[in-house]
Amino acid sequence: MVENGFWVFGYGSLIWQPDIIYAKKHIARLDGYTRSFCMWSIHHRGTHDDPGLVLALDEHEGSECHGVAFYVGPDHATNAIADLRARELISSAYLEVTRPVELETGEQVDAVCYVIDPEHVQYCGGMDLERQAQIIATAVGGRGPNTEYLYNTCKGIDALGLADDDLAFLQRRVAELAG
Numbered sequence: 017m018v019e020n021g022f023w024v025f026g027y028g029s030l031i032w033q034p035d036i037i038y039a040k041k042h043i044a045r046l047d048g049y050t051r052s053f054c055m056w057s058i059h060h061r062g063t064h065d066d067p068g069l070v071l072a073l074d075e076h077e078g079s080e081c082h083g084v085a086f087y088v089g090p091d092h093a094t095n096a097i098a099d100l101r102a103r104e105l106i107s108s109a110y111l112e113v114t115r116p117v118e119l120e121t122g123e124q125v126d127a128v129c130y131v132i133d134p135e136h137v138q139y140c141g142g143m144d145l146e147r148q149a150q151i152i153a154t155a156v157g158g159r160g161p162n163t164e165y166l167y168n169t170c171k172g173i174d175a176l177g178l179a180d181d182d183l184a185f186l187q188r189r190v191a192e193l194a195g
């Protein structure tokens with residue numbers, strides 16, 4: 017199915033580093049999920065001994081997440097989905113699901129979404145923002161410091177004109193903690 021082209025919803029690093037060839041890009045809304053630092057990162061932004069935190073889509077009734085929907089055309093679909101799976105499914109903490117998202121144009125499309133598996137050992141939902149800030153301020157993994165991930169995500173969200181109060185708090189607090 018995805019070989020014929022597909023939409024993918026980006027809410028974190030996909031916003032600022034999609035690393036796929038796409039034909040269209042729209043601000044979009046996904047209902048029923050929040051963007052949250054609810055996943056321990058033991059590969060990219062932390063280690064097994066000193067885990068960091070990365071964003072995930074955490075399912076919560078009545079919530080919504082604003083991000084970006086990318087359309088990948090048929091010419092690049094096979095490579096793009098393989099690259100996304102290698103990146104997002106590294107530890108099986110994310111589930112690859114298809115969910116309806118609403119584009120800024122008002123059009124509704126089905127998009128591939130990477131959502132957290134709340135039963136996975138890396139799930140850490142419900143952690144307070146201060147504890148998240150303390151972890152993000154010091155963790156480092158294979159793709160670099162956890163702070164870099166946070167700051168780049170905030171910059172990407174700001175560039176789109178989107179607001180995320182939790183990320184804004186974390187950006188300020190992590191900057192204080194990290195010096």
